[in-house]
Amino acid sequence: METIFEKIINRKIPAEILLENEHVIAIKDISPKAPVHILIITKKVIPSFQELKEEDYYLLGEVAKAANKLAKEFNIEKGFRILSNTGTSSGQTIYHLHFHLLGGRDLNAMG
Numbered sequence: 206m207e208t209i210f211e212k213i214i215n216r217k218i219p220a221e222i223l224l225e226n227e228h229v230i231a232i233k234d235i236s237p238k239a240p241v242h243i244l245i246i247t248k249k250v251i252p253s254f255q256e257l258k259e260e261d262y263y264l265l266g267e268v269a270k271a272a273n274k275l276a277k278e279f280n281i282e283k284g285f286r287i288l289s290n291t292g293t294s295s296g297q298t299i300y301h302l303h304f305h306l307l308g309g310r311d312l313n314a315m316g
């Protein structure tokens with residue numbers, strides 16, 4: 206069964222795509238928690254951060270590169286948060302590795 210994010214990668218369901226290369230795709234979150242709320246998704250299906258394998262760690266560099274590029278593009282480079290919910294108790298709902306890039310408002314309070 207494809208994850209929602211695989212369906213987006215495979216153009217089976219629409220999304221606002223902001224960046225794409227062979228390793229990652231970045232889309233606008235459908236339910237934004239901040240004025241800028243972008244999801245950076247690895248194309249390789251890894252269920253969660255905790256399940257990264259030795260051969261996957263280079264992908265975190267690709268995520269970092271995409272995040273810094275997007276932060277500049279969206280003018281939030283002076284203050285943003287990047288996070289990956291890991292496991293049900295963290296609020297993870299989609300088991301396909303992704304990072305939330307949030308900015309555009311005061312993020313001092315968690316949430």
Ligand code: 5GP
Nearest residue numbers: 209220232233234235236290296297298299
């Ligand atoms: P998680 O809860 O797993 O950390 O994050 C999943 C995120 O995916 C949520 O912020 C949710 O709003 C977003 N999301 C869920 N379904 C879709 C969708 O079909 N399209 C887009 N663009 N975002 C989605």
